[in-house]
Amino acid sequence: MSTNQIISEVFYSIIGIIFILVGLKGLRDTALKTRITTAAFWFILAFTFIAGPHLPYWITGVCILVIAALTALKRVEQSKSDVPSPEVTRKNADKLGYKVFIPALAIAFAAVLAATFLSFGANNAIGISAVVGLTLALIVIKAPPKSAATDGARLMDNVGSLGILPQLLAALGTLFTAAGVGDVISSGVSVLVPEGSRLVAVIIYCLGMALFTIIMGNGFAAFSVITVGIGLPFLIAQGANPVVVGALGLTAGYCGTLCTPMAANFNIMPSALLETNDKYIIIKSQLPVAAVMMVAHILLMYFLAF
Amino acid sequence: MFVLTLPVIGICERYGLKDKAVDLIRKAKAATTGRVISIYLVIRAIAAGMSLRLGGHPEFVRPLINPMAQAAAVAKYGKLTEKTEDEIKGYSSANENFGNFFAQNCFMGSSGTLLIVSTLVEQGQNVDALQIAKMSIPIAVIAVVVGIIHNLLLDRKFSGQYAAKQGVK
DSSP: OOHHHHHHHHHHHHHHHHHHHHHHHHHHHHTTHHHHHHHHHHHHHHHHHHHHGGGGGHHHHHHHHHHHHHHTTTOOOOOOOOOHHHHHHHHHHHHHHHGGGGHHHHHHHHHHHHHSSSOHHHHEEEHHHHHHHHHHHIIIIOOOHHHHHHHHHHHHHHGGGGGGGHHHHHHHHHHEEEEHHHHHHHHHHHTOOOOTOHHHHHHHHHHHHHHHHHHHHHHHHHHHHHHIIIIIIIIIIGOOOHHHHHHHHHHHHHOOOOOOSSSSSHTTTTHTTOOSSTTTHHHHHHHHHHHHHHHHHOOOOOOOOO | GGGGGGGHHHHHHTTTTTHEEEEHHHHOOSSSSSHHHHHHHHHHHHHHHHTTOOOIIIIIIIIHHHHHHHHHHHHHHSSHHHHHHHHHHHHHHHHHHHHHHHHHSSSSOOOEEEEHHHHHHHHHOOHHHHHHHTHHHHHHHHHHHHHHHHHHHHHHHHHHHHHHHHOOO
């Protein structure tokens, strides 16, 4: 194992410990009906993160199937957390002032610096930035170290199973390739794309991302399918810069998110929260911007990628 | 890997991160609805790009941005029609989404950025999170500019509508 791999194994083990803390928090919450399955979800997840590299693939596969089944059957719920009350945060805010931003901002800067100047890889840079942020939080805010555990577990539980979605979806993309779904999409699309027309390929990829997102309500799921089916064969294989295609591809999908009632937590639930007369007023306010942004994506991708 | 940043963000929240952001926005004395919402868009986008979990319809838009934007319009035009109130609510919520969606990938550890990296790497492309985060900056800036223009056009629409109404009186 190289040094970088060892470092990332250490970070993954720490992530595993955070998962275990969330699981323990669930187990202790006797009011939670699904506490056993909820805890099982987090413990299995922690197991794959900590023991992952030493396991045969089939065991990891079984773990993921169990996790997916628990999530699909809605046996995983948020347990009771030690949520700081508004009075507490207000009092702390008045005492600390704007210093409270320092550790949080430090994460973003430290990540970029570590990725640029250290040779541990971009992935480890994020872990390093978290260490920097935590150190500053303990020094500047003078938070007790215990807070790192309680507040970390609280937020992780909040993010919940959605937090591991990116990794599952990336695997889904591989699955699509293996099953040949990408080939089916690309042979269908190849009818539409005239040989060598880069602009048409860019337009189809960006619109495809948006349309698929409108249907699924989620840009993440669309990304792995459309990128494997259209982005790779018609753009990247034709010499487009993969960084540009990837970065702009996902946000092109978000143009679709702005237009769809399927993305209820962004577009529909807030209108209930604000007690609007027109349930679709948020989507209506977003449509013109979504259209302009779509054009901006197409132009930007066309000029930057080639 | 973004999981590792959660303890820090959690501690900052406990020690008043959101409260200070509210203070910051309250200080902004913007005269019009469009400007109030635009200031929020800028702050929201910067926060998203820095991985600060600042926004949210329940935490910011409902208690803070929408009331401030409504108040700015009332100060200017007096009583508002229900349609105007709805439009302001729509724009307030929409800008939360604009800032959140288009700026979040500027942070290397955001889940979107990591999805892009892992999808492309699984397909044999050699990309890393820093490259993706940097390449996400242009579209974030464009989104903020487009959003601000859209908000300022709302101001113009209101002043046209309410000027016409007063003319009829």
